[in-house]
Amino acid sequence: MENLEIKGESGVYFIPNVKLNAQSGVCEISGESYLEDTSEFYNAINNWLEQYFKEVNKSLTFNFRLTYFNTSSSRSILDVLRVLKKYEEKGSQVTVNWYYPEDDDSIAEEAEDYMKDTGLKINMFSFEPED
Amino acid sequence: MTASNAFNFFEYHAQISQDNVLLSYKGPLTDVLLAEFSRDIRTKLQSNRKVGKKVFAIFMELAQNVLYYSKEVNYFGNKDKVGTLVITQSDKYFTLITGNLVYKSSVPLLIEKCEIVNSLDREALREYKRTLRNAPSEEESRGAGIGLVQVALTSDNRIEMKIKELQGDYAFFVISVNVEKNAADDNEE
Known part of the structure; x- marks a missing residue:
C-alpha cells in the first residue's frame, strides 16, 4: 500500500504536513490547517485510513501536532478520529497522540473535547513550539 | 453644515495613523487579502506570542x-464580498471589529446566536461547540455558528453585536470582541 505524504505550506491557505506510513503504521499531521476545501483534504486522509485498516490492519499510531486549525478543520479532525474509533471498535490497535503547543490551552482543550465526542483515548503531550 | 457633513480626510488620516490602529480596511475581500492581513497581524504581534x-x-x-456571508458584493471583477475589518489596541485590550451587510431577515437569528454565546460560561460554551460540531453542517454554514462560539472561547470575552438598519432589505451588522493583553493563565479548571 502506498504512503500518503503532503508537504505543508503557508500561502493563501495554510496546508498542514501529512505523513501517513503504511509500513510503520505511524501517521502524523503537523503545522497549521486552514484550507480552501477542508473536507476534500481530510477525506483523502480518511480514505487512506480506511484502506490501511482493510488491507494492512497492523497497529496504527496517529500523531496530531497542529499549532493552529480553524473551526472548519476542527470538524474534519473529528471525522478522522471517528474513523480511528470505528476501527478500534472492530478490534484494530489504535494509538492517538495529541501534541499541543505549551502556550496554547485551547488546543489542549480540543483534545479533551474530542475524547468526549468519540470515546477514543487520546494521549496528550505539550511541546515547545518553534517559530 | 457642509463642514460637518463632508468627509474629513485629515481627521480620518490622523485617526488611522495613530498607533492604536493595527488594521483598518474596507473593501472587497478575497482569500488572498485575508492571508496577507493574517500574516501582517502575526508579524505585528509576535512580541506577545500567546495573545498574538x-x-x-x-x-x-x-x-x-x-x-x-457579506451581502454586499463588488460588481467589478470577481464579485468579491465587501466588508470592513478593524483591529485596534488600548493599554488593556486588542479589539477586533468586523462589519458587513446582512439581510434584515437574518438579523433575529444573528442576535439570538450572539445572546446564546454570551449567556454561556466556558464549560457550557465548550459543550455548545461540541453540539454544533457534531450536528451535520447546515446548508449555508461552512462551520459558522461554531465560528462565533470559537471566538468567544478564544477571546474569553463577550461578543458585542451592533446592527444598523438600512433602507430596503439590508442591515449593517457589526461584531466587536476584546482580547486582554495580559491574559492571566486562569483557564485551569
Whole structure:
C-alpha cells in the first residue's frame, strides 16, 4: 500500500504536513490547517485510513501536532478520529497522540473535547513550539 | 453644515495613523487579502506570542464570516464580498471589529446566536461547540455558528453585536470582541 505524504505550506491557505506510513503504521499531521476545501483534504486522509485498516490492519499510531486549525478543520479532525474509533471498535490497535503547543490551552482543550465526542483515548503531550 | 457633513480626510488620516490602529480596511475581500492581513497581524504581534495567536485566530474566524456571508458584493471583477475589518489596541485590550451587510431577515437569528454565546460560561460554551460540531453542517454554514462560539472561547470575552438598519432589505451588522493583553493563565479548571 502506498504512503500518503503532503508537504505543508503557508500561502493563501495554510496546508498542514501529512505523513501517513503504511509500513510503520505511524501517521502524523503537523503545522497549521486552514484550507480552501477542508473536507476534500481530510477525506483523502480518511480514505487512506480506511484502506490501511482493510488491507494492512497492523497497529496504527496517529500523531496530531497542529499549532493552529480553524473551526472548519476542527470538524474534519473529528471525522478522522471517528474513523480511528470505528476501527478500534472492530478490534484494530489504535494509538492517538495529541501534541499541543505549551502556550496554547485551547488546543489542549480540543483534545479533551474530542475524547468526549468519540470515546477514543487520546494521549496528550505539550511541546515547545518553534517559530 | 457642509463642514460637518463632508468627509474629513485629515481627521480620518490622523485617526488611522495613530498607533492604536493595527488594521483598518474596507473593501472587497478575497482569500488572498485575508492571508496577507493574517500574516501582517502575526508579524505585528509576535512580541506577545500567546495573545498574538489569539488575535490571529479570532481574526481568521471573523474575517471568514465576512468573506462567506457579506451581502454586499463588488460588481467589478470577481464579485468579491465587501466588508470592513478593524483591529485596534488600548493599554488593556486588542479589539477586533468586523462589519458587513446582512439581510434584515437574518438579523433575529444573528442576535439570538450572539445572546446564546454570551449567556454561556466556558464549560457550557465548550459543550455548545461540541453540539454544533457534531450536528451535520447546515446548508449555508461552512462551520459558522461554531465560528462565533470559537471566538468567544478564544477571546474569553463577550461578543458585542451592533446592527444598523438600512433602507430596503439590508442591515449593517457589526461584531466587536476584546482580547486582554495580559491574559492571566486562569483557564485551569
